[in-house]
Amino acid sequence: MISDTQAQRILDAVDAAFDEQLRATADLVAAPSLRADEETAQDLVEARMAALGLEIDRWTIGSPELEAHPGYGPSTVDYSRMTNVVGTYTPERVEGRSLILNGHIDVVPEGPEAQWSRSPWDAEVRDGWMYGRGAGDMKAGLIANLFAFDALRRAGLAPTARVHLQSVVEEECTGNGSLAALLRGYEAEAVIISEPEEDALVRANVGVLWCTIRVSGEPTHPREMANGFNAIDAAYEVIGALRGLEREWNAERDRHRFFEDLDHPINFNIGGISGGDWPSSVPAWCELRLRVALYPGMTAAEAHAAVEDCVRAAASGSAERRPFDVRVTPDGFYAEGYVLEPGSDAEAVLERAHRAAFGRDLTSFTTPGYLDGRVFVNYGNTPTLVYGPVSENIHGFDERVSVESVRRCTQSMALFIAEWCGVAEID
Ligand SMILES: [Zn+2]
Known part of the structure; x- marks a missing residue:
């Protein structure tokens, strides 16, 4: 368990870096990452992960093993130039529980641009919302993973377990990106996927x-x-x-x-x-x-x-x-769909973190859309928390994500990392 003062330091550290976090999110929205065109956006993510001191693994996702997997979705695009990026943090001494923070870099097509009120790629913030294709689904969450992780360092703390930060392709069409990460050997004792989920936890999914x-x-x-x-x-x-x-x-x-x-x-x-x-x-x-x-x-x-x-x-x-x-x-x-079985330790830790960040109880719900959670639950047998900010119009015109919700979800995830992985004070 982390102390109250450590928790407060983490919450403050998220706030102190939040303007920078929004700028990083806007930069990523401004790099359109439609299917088979994600490399520029993945370059940005890789550079950010490297700046956090993470060990980088970037690889093209296609492989005979992937194609033979029962969860593989037949692909109509060439995987020879499509890469996943994983940044790994390894503590000096491992004491706590390992964690994967996952997000997808790909976005769906923007549709006729004339029907947006502004360019889908300029990531304008207006009236508490950041607009843009991918702002909600899910570049805000992907960047929040990085800033939640780094909030611990900013608070003078170091996780005492391994953490993998994953930026995957193909979530919007096959789910083969996360599957490729699993097949590459990335496993952990819990997974968070910070999809836009209305500040709530996904219990079941088609x-x-x-x-x-x-x-x-x-x-x-x-x-x-x-x-x-x-x-x-x-x-x-x-x-x-x-x-x-x-x-x-x-x-x-x-x-x-x-x-x-x-x-x-x-x-x-x-x-x-x-x-x-x-x-x-x-x-x-x-x-x-x-x-x-x-x-x-x-x-x-x-x-x-x-x-x-x-x-x-x-x-x-x-x-x-x-x-x-x-x-x-x-x-x-x-x-295939999945159910997050109630009663896991991971869920209990998220409940506490959520309450501390939001001042209210965590709720769960069933969502009728695809999630990469199925990869980690069905094939990795890992408790997977799909949890993230409030959004509107994902896959539609004027997609947007609530800035305040992103801030609190980042705080909640940072507290989760601290409690799940454990922390040591940095001298
Ligand atoms: Zn998504």
Whole structure:
């Protein structure tokens, strides 16, 4: 246990460096890190980690071992130039419990920039919010990991356990970045992932599957349209069938622990559609990009099989329509959900840290979006605390993160590190 005066020194140290922390966050938001273009942003993170005296490990994530892992999401991009960065702190004498502080560097596309009130990359702070693509999800958290860790040194304290600070790629599409870090051998007795989670702790989380569904048609000239087969019209039938499966899974939510009270935990998103070659040709093909959610306990293979059965049934013939060809190809997340079992020491330590930083109790909740927590829980068997600041509009226009919430979450994480890892006074 740390003393009250040590705790106060840590809280003060976070406050003293907070302006610098905001500038570091803004700098990172200003380095767009869309998929397969994260290297400039990772350079910034690496430089900051090196400045903290951490031992740097930076490596390209692709490997046969990764591709063979059951949690691997099939990738459609080249991993030969995409890197993870891990900075490791090793104490002179190990006494406490080891820790991973994880965050992802990748951000989702900004969409039509004209619909933002300002550039998505200028990280303006206005009325207590920092704006920008990735400000909330999750560059504020990633930088908070670094400043929470360094707050101990600023407070004259040194952790007495190993700490790994991870900046991973691929969280928004496959989860292969964190998985690659696990396969590289990074393990610890607890993990914190500082995703934007409303100052609360994630208790349970869905798995996610991505796939492309390709519907094949029969092209003809529209003057003889009845002789052709319209793949785009048929894709609407596939979408209708998928909505049916989505309804079915949502109706089962009372059978899934921690999901009973959610209105609509399972969301299928048609995230992309393309098809046809010419306005005056009946379209020969249509592709849907699909994101599916699945409850913890269901395997990705089971979810994939259910989606395949569903669309095949839609594609079989009826009295009004001939059968058509449809193919389902996984091309991203192939990830199972997880539950953070209540009662871990890690959670108890976070409860105390949160109370000290926020002056109120920590709450937990279930979130219907993907989290890298599944890597550490399902494959590392490690208590994983997904916990972080209040945000709005992540993945939308004018994404923003609450500055005050970032400050308090940083304080809470710094206290957590001190209590979990233990501290020694620096002479
Ligand atoms: Zn995120």
